[in-house]
Amino acid sequence: MGELGEFGLIALVNQGRTQTRSVLLGPGDDAAVIAAPEGRFVVTTDMLVQDRHFRTDWSSPHDIGRKAIAQNAADVVAMGAVPSAFVVGLGCPAETPVEFVRALADGMWAEAGRAGASIAGGDMVRSPMLIISVTAFGDPRRAPIKLSRSRAGDVVAVAGRLGWSGAGLAVLSAGADADEFADLVAAHQVPQPPYEAVLELPDTAEITALTDVSDGLLADLGHIAESSGVAIDLDSAALADPELEAAGKALGVNPLDWILGGGEDHAFAATFADSGDLPEGWVRVGRVLAGSGVTVDGTHRTGLGGWESFA
Amino acid sequence: MGELGEFGLIALVNQGRTQTRSVLLGPGDDAAVIAAPEGRFVVTTDMLVQDRHFRTDWSSPHDIGRKAIAQNAADVVAMGAVPSAFVVGLGCPAETPVEFVRALADGMWAEAGRAGASIAGGDMVRSPMLIISVTAFGDPRRAPIKLSRSRAGDVVAVAGRLGWSGAGLAVLSAGADADEFADLVAAHQVPQPPYEAVLELPDTAEITALTDVSDGLLADLGHIAESSGVAIDLDSAALADPELEAAGKALGVNPLDWILGGGEDHAFAATFADSGDLPEGWVRVGRVLAGSGVTVDGTHRTGLGGWESFA
Numbered sequence: 001m002g003e004l005g006e007f008g009l010i011a012l013v014n015q016g017r018t019q020t021r022s023v024l025l026g027p028g029d030d031a032a033v034i035a036a037p038e039g040r041f042v043v044t045t046d047m048l049v050q051d052r053h054f055r056t057d058w059s060s061p062h063d064i065g066r067k068a069i070a071q072n073a074a075d076v077v078a079m080g081a082v083p084s085a086f087v088v089g090l091g092c093p094a095e096t097p098v099e100f101v102r103a104l105a106d107g108m109w110a111e112a113g114r115a116g117a118s119i120a121g122g123d124m125v126r127s128p129m130l131i132i133s134v135t136a137f138g139d140p141r142r143a144p145i146k147l148s149r150s151r152a153g154d155v156v157a158v159a160g161r162l163g164w165s166g167a168g169l170a171v172l173s174a175g176a177d178a179d180e181f182a183d184l185v186a187a188h189q190v191p192q193p194p195y196e197a198v199l200e201l202p203d204t205a206e207i208t209a210l211t212d213v214s215d216g217l218l219a220d221l222g223h224i225a226e227s228s229g230v231a232i233d234l235d236s237a238a239l240a241d242p243e244l245e246a247a248g249k250a251l252g253v254n255p256l257d258w259i260l261g262g263g264e265d266h267a268f269a270a271t272f273a274d275s276g277d278l279p280e281g282w283v284r285v286g287r288v289l290a291g292s293g294v295t296v297d298g299t300h301r302t303g304l305g306g307w308e309s310f311a
Numbered sequence: 312m313g314e315l316g317e318f319g320l321i322a323l324v325n326q327g328r329t330q331t332r333s334v335l336l337g338p339g340d341d342a343a344v345i346a347a348p349e350g351r352f353v354v355t356t357d358m359l360v361q362d363r364h365f366r367t368d369w370s371s372p373h374d375i376g377r378k379a380i381a382q383n384a385a386d387v388v389a390m391g392a393v394p395s396a397f398v399v400g401l402g403c404p405a406e407t408p409v410e411f412v413r414a415l416a417d418g419m420w421a422e423a424g425r426a427g428a429s430i431a432g433g434d435m436v437r438s439p440m441l442i443i444s445v446t447a448f449g450d451p452r453r454a455p456i457k458l459s460r461s462r463a464g465d466v467v468a469v470a471g472r473l474g475w476s477g478a479g480l481a482v483l484s485a486g487a488d489a490d491e492f493a494d495l496v497a498a499h500q501v502p503q504p505p506y507e508a509v510l511e512l513p514d515t516a517e518i519t520a521l522t523d524v525s526d527g528l529l530a531d532l533g534h535i536a537e538s539s540g541v542a543i544d545l546d547s548a549a550l551a552d553p554e555l556e557a558a559g560k561a562l563g564v565n566p567l568d569w570i571l572g573g574g575e576d577h578a579f580a581a582t583f584a585d586s587g588d589l590p591e592g593w594v595r596v597g598r599v600l601a602g603s604g605v606t607v608d609g610t611h612r613t614g615l616g617g618w619e620s621f622a
Contacts (some may be wrong), residue, residue, distance in 0.1 A: 024351055028538070029457050029524055030389035031355035031449070036347030038334055043431065044342035045446060047400035049438040078341035089358035089400075089444045120354065127360040133400045133444035135356060138342070146340050211341055229340070 001096045009124050013105035020118045022084040030144030032121040034085045034137055042138045044075035052129035058172050061100045063189040071137035073115040074086025074193035074212040080145035081138030082199060083115040088134050115195055150209040150228035152205040154271040154284035157278050159197035162217055163255060167247045168260015174251055181247050193266040197281035206273035213269050216261045221269055221294045231291030233298060238285045312407045318436050324416035326563035331429045333395040334467040343432040345396045345448055353449045355386035359481035361441035369483050372411045376418025383447035385523040385577040393510060394428040394451030399445050402438030414617035421572035426506055439541040461520040465582040467597035468589050473528055474566060477573020478558045487560055493557050504577040517584035524580050527572045530579055532605045543604030543610060549596045578590040
């Protein structure tokens, strides 16, 4: 990669790409220019560090690129905003194969496209290991859906898979047969946030709080409970997922642990006013009560603190 | 730092901060919300890697924080935009002292304030060395000033110091007496982009191209020349800086090499239509010609390629 140099690499990763309409000025100047038709934009950023957030022996560069974009797009969507663009800082060793960088960029563009957006610019630097820093933008076409508006009496619901990424990570970590649990491993390699469950919410949906599940369901619902000043009780029967049973048996893990504590699925968790049917894609898994904290079947669970960056 | 944990650290670096009015929703939710009153925003991102872009034995954490923000703010201003907010991804080893992180954040906030903005959010993760990824936003209150509108006959001008950062780096690298050249070392530790020279340009100023000097004057003017399809000739007498003479003598370096090839000063370089006096803060240093490439006193200089990330 050293041979191509920074400007050659920038040309390489941008070759043949088509920006979406939100990108008014793309790579090549001191800064990019992004449309913000609502007069404001949402922004979120995540840093991924090799061997901490991904491993190149467990994930292809294409998968790593998709994951980096997906987890940021999920945060944008978790505000009720529509992804408009991404910028990417990439640090990598000089000896990184050019093909690796190209596949990483391809994965990023693929997931950006899934989210309806493109990659408007970035920075490439040399570093001792791979570092990926993604910043994502979105148009808040409705009032931002915050963590803090949940009320006692609301319904707790989730959209998307829970525990699959955690189960896939457990399979890889245990050196178990990755082929036998290929779907779970794939879910760990590339999360599939169900963007449409939020972006296609009908205007009539009385959603009161929303987050993406990145640190684990208990931890992320804990943020809603704390911000809103409420308690949340989950129904374990509603959360159970038969697809996790076989892996649980093989590894001696209660699948509910993955569902409640595993992060990185980037499903969405929300609370809705209790006014009948939930919107499409959402499953009822609990209720909001007066008080504080998150319980399961009325009981506090311990030992499932969720992801902690400096643990 | 491991003791505080991610959420404790986030609380620590945000403690006592006051967001500017552009930040409609700050840290604490899935994403921040930033005002974009012009219906669009400019964005730029830079990644800084320990021992590649800064050294903790040469710069204080406060200096490192200021530099990380300054170089991004300079890119925003180099589009003719007014900085509105920053987000910061920070990777650091678990054993990093909490005081280091606090001083780094203080430096970031200090420089963000100098640029008229605040830090709206970020991400903190564990990494083997310090990694700082800053993304900066700005309001384009005028049409973005691109690299591509320079025309033969224009005047080339600079605002701010050139070569000081390069000279300061040379002093540190050579192990020369840092106290004797304290101003140069300080310029390397903390660039001081003259934001006001751009932000207070009168409406009548016919600026045709603008960039910040991050890679070296020849390299950065080369981007203007290439984007605009013009040649640029610099006047070495107009560039000479008596403040660099003593360090040049002590280290056996022609100070013009620092001025032409040293990056990281984050001065601004621009071309203006030749219509009389330059705006305040700008010094004429050359002219735009038909052709291609950048010359000094009519001659091509070699060996001053500028900063190259993968060299």
